Amino acid sequence: VQYQNIEAERVHAESKNPVNPLWAIVWQIQRLLALFLIGWALLRWVPRWTQGLAETIQTRPWQCLGWGAVGAIALVPAAITIFIVMVLFGSLFAVTLPMFIPPLIGVGFLTWIALMLGFSLIVAYLAPVAVSLLGGQRLMQWLRPAETSQIATLGIGLLVFAILTAIPVVGGIVGLIVALLGLGALWVALRDRGMQQMSASFLTSSS
Numbered sequence: 001v002q003y004q005n006i007e008a009e010r011v012h013a014e015s016k017n018p019v020n021p022l023w024a025i026v027w028q029i030q031r032l033l034a035l036f037l038i039g040w041a042l043l044r045w046v047p048r049w050t051q052g053l054a055e056t057i058q059t060r061p062w063q064c065l066g067w068g069a070v071g072a073i074a075l076v077p078a079a080i081t082i083f084i085v086m087v088l089f090g091s092l093f094a095v096t097l098p099m100f101i102p103p104l105i106g107v108g109f110l111t112w113i114a115l116m117l118g119f120s121l122i123v124a125y126l127a128p129v130a131v132s133l134l135g136g137q138r139l140m141q142w143l144r145p146a147e148t149s150q151i152a153t154l155g156i157g158l159l160v161f162a163i164l165t166a167i168p169v170v171g172g173i174v175g176l177i178v179a180l181l182g183l184g185a186l187w188v189a190l191r192d193r194g195m196q197q198m199s200a201s202f203l204t205s206s207s
Helices: 006-016 021-045 047-059 061-095 098-143 150-165 170-206
Strands: none
Touching (some): 047 098, 098 170
């Protein structure tokens, strides 16, 4: 009796087939266009804030990288904490005020969704745009061409970012560093703004 595992051989043969490079190129072009449109919108509506993120990464890269790593690591405990709070208060309200359970679950679920969605948007879109804007500006300073708009500078930086992230292994490292830099820059910018508001309110109350 001869036994031939056709399914296993088929899966093994498919695993040997390389990924269609055309699909990889199409995906990279789609990602590049999406990042460019988001970057255009940011430069169009909040140019000073977007430029401020790029300048924060330029002036304090190690601080941004460190705070970005802290933020990425703190994401899991924050998500777990939201779930624990929902369970604890849900158990308490089940005995005392059961009518509060549906709002509690809704608020907790929305908070969890907002946390995960915000983190994903920052890592996937905001960080590449800010770092690519900075990279495009540095590249333009090195090439010293005629005066270039911020949109063109962003496009050049995004093109370099797309090429680097398309390289195996190197692309993963570059993507991780860019994500941490963008996440950390956002945290540093929000922290500095909060400290400025606190100082302004203190000076106002003192006067």
